[in-house]
Each structure stands twice: as C-alpha cells, then as structure tokens.
C-alpha cells in the first residue's frame with residue numbers, strides 16, 4: 534500500500550538513488566561513523582537521543598577517552614560516569630549506559646529484540662545499533678527520519694509507526710547509508726522550520742515541497758522542561774562533591790530541589806548518607 538501512496542506508485546528505489554548520491558557528496562563526517570564498533574555506536578546513540586550533535590561531539594571524545602571499552606565503563610563507579618556525562622543533561626542515559634556495560638562488559642547482544650530490552654534502549658536505539666553496528670537491515674525512525682519520510686510520502690511529519698512502515702517499504706540494500714542519509718537530510722536540509730527545498734535531493738518526489746508551515750509546534754511543556762533543568766543543576770552541583778539538601782536548595786535557588794532530590798534518589802542517580810546527598814559511589 535505504501536508504495537502506492539508513495540508519490541503515485543513510483544518504484545521504491547526512486548528516493549534511495551538521489552538520496553544516496555547526495556549523501557556521498559554532502560553527508561556529515563561524524564566520528565562514530567568513522568570508527569564504529571558496537572560500543573561506540575551505542576555510546577553515540579545514547580548521547581544523541583536528546584542532545585544535539587554539536588554538543589555530543591566533545592562529550593563523546595571525552596567519554597571514550599575516560600571509558601574506552603564497555604569493560605572500563607562497567608568497572609567505574611556510577612558517580613564517575615555521571616561526572617563524565619557533564620554537559621549532556623538527561624543523566625538517566627549515563628546511568629542506563631553504565632547498567633548496560635555491567636550487563637554486557639564484553640560484547641553487546643546483536644539481536645534487535647535483545648537490544649530493545651536493554652535499560653534506556655527503545656525501539657529507535659535498538660534499530661540504530663543493530664543497523665549501524667551489526668549491519669542489520671532493520672527499519673527504525675528518529676525525529677529526522679520521521680520528518681523526511683513523512684514529508685516526502687505523506688506530505689507531513691509521520692508518526693513513528695508510519696515512518697517505520699515507510700522505511701521498511703523503501704529501504705535499499707545498504708541500510709546503514711540509507712539511514713545516515715535520511716538523518717543528515719533531516720538535520721541539514723529538511724529542517725523542522727524553513728526546510729531548504731531548493732537544495733533537496735528529494736524535492737522532485739516530495740509531497741510537502743514548498744508547503745511546510747513556518748512554525749512547528751513545541752514538543753515540551755515549560756514545566757517539564759523546567760523540572761528537568763533543575764534535576765540537571767542538582768547533578769551538576771554534586772559533581773563537585775556532596776551537599777546537604779538545604780545547601781543544594783540555597784545554591785540552586787529553587788524550592789523544588791527537595792522533591793527533585795527524592796526523584797533523583799528513586800532513579801538511583803544520587804545517594805544519601807549522613808545528611809549529605811552525593812553522586813553514587
């Protein structure tokens with residue numbers, strides 16, 4: 534059905550050909566693509582889940598310098614991992630990466646379902662690791678892929694489910710290059726606001742060409758974003774050493790600190806002993 538929907542039934546290869554040609558000329562040269570391997574791919578994908586590439590680049594180099602192998606990561610205390618995560622935010626990802634390393638200090642599972650069952654790894658990350666690290670021909674969709682495939686085929690951003698179906702329908706043999714190309718097109722040309730349709734290799738096929746609204750909706754409520762920021766500030770202050778809740782509250786200047794310390798403790802991102810809050814040993 535999707536192939537019929539796809540621009541009036543053009544063959545599946547129609548999008549892959551210009552996209553992969555464009556990728557050869559204009560794809561991004563990213564370190565986790567150059568020197569892959571399952572561990573590096575996993576670290577990069579966990580970091581990229583909620584953080585822009587520009588902020589991930591220095592953090593990725595620093596993190597791998599400190600923990601070059603999953604065994605090195607597994608041996609480290611969680612507190613050290615959280616310190617090395619500095620600048621990335623969403624600290625649960627560091628905790629989950631550490632848990633994965635302790636579960637699999639020698640090698641990651643290859644199977645997409647086994648990857649999907651790992652802490653902090655959802656369908657997207659499992660598919661990306663299976664594809665980029667192990668060469669599996671598996672469909673998956675992040676925000677960029679949803680936007681590009683959705684706009685080309687449906688004339689709007691696709692839901693994850695729709696995008697995975699379209700991806701499965703159109704994916705050529707080289708799944709890794711295809712997915713990298715879709716991601717790069719979404720990051721550099723098919724932007725959420727003001728896409729550069731005149732420079733797009735998919736323009737001739739695209740149902741949304743020239744029709745994207747100028748204002749995309751915001752994805753986070755201010756309240757959720759603010760809670761997250763205060764949690765990040767708490768972990769950031771604790772990177773320098775233990776504090777009491779009262780000191781944390783004063784230095785951060787936010788009355789939500791005690792509640793959010795409780796939440797961080799429940800997430801095992803901080804510990805409490807002798808009246809002090811600290812990063813886990």
Ligand code: SF4
Pocket residue numbers: 681684685722723724728729730733734735736737739740741742743745
């Ligand atoms: S033509 Fe425009 S809307 Fe369509 S994929 Fe390219 S950049 Fe995106």
